[in-house]
Structures are given as structure tokens and as C-alpha cells.
Amino acid sequence: MKLLTESAVNLSHTNPSVAKEQAALARRVKLRFNVRLDPSFGRFTCRGCKNLLVPGVNARVRLGHGKTTVLRVTCTDCGHVNRKIVKRPYIQSEAARKSAS
């Protein structure tokens, strides 16, 4: 599983069509055996079209700044924006330190 996704990500840089097939295969294997992907690979899958998402190949990654930092991964295949909240504890502690002084 891990190997399939890894090679799919690597292949996407050189051979996108093969990578797509491999990602689809990895997804089928995942569904059949009901295994969960390694959490680190979760960000490589689009929630809209379930395709392989590789930043710089078929995805745009933008950071949204606010109270919480949001990582927005836009899929160029279907246009779905995959949002992910990035926890930045050190920013909070920095703010706490500023307000204390």
C-alpha cells in the first residue's frame, strides 16, 4: 500500500498517466482490504475526485492566514479545494507572550 502510493507520487513527476492508474489501483486495494492509508499520504488524495494530488503537478497549495493557519490544496483536475488546518502552537505561545509583557 505504502509502496504503491509512494511510487505513484514519484511517477507523477515523470509519467502522470501511469501514476494515475497506480493511484487508482492503490485506492482499490485500500477499499477491498479496508486498510487505512498512512496519515501522511492523506494529503495526496483529492476529496473531490479521489485522484492523486501532487503539489506542483496537479495541485496548488496555498496558505491561509488567520487565527488558524489553513492549508488549501486546490485540485487542478476537478477544482476541489482540500482544506487542512495546520496547527501552529508556537504562534499561540508567541501571542501569549506578547500579551503578557
Ligand SMILES: [Zn+2]
Ligand atoms: Zn480533484
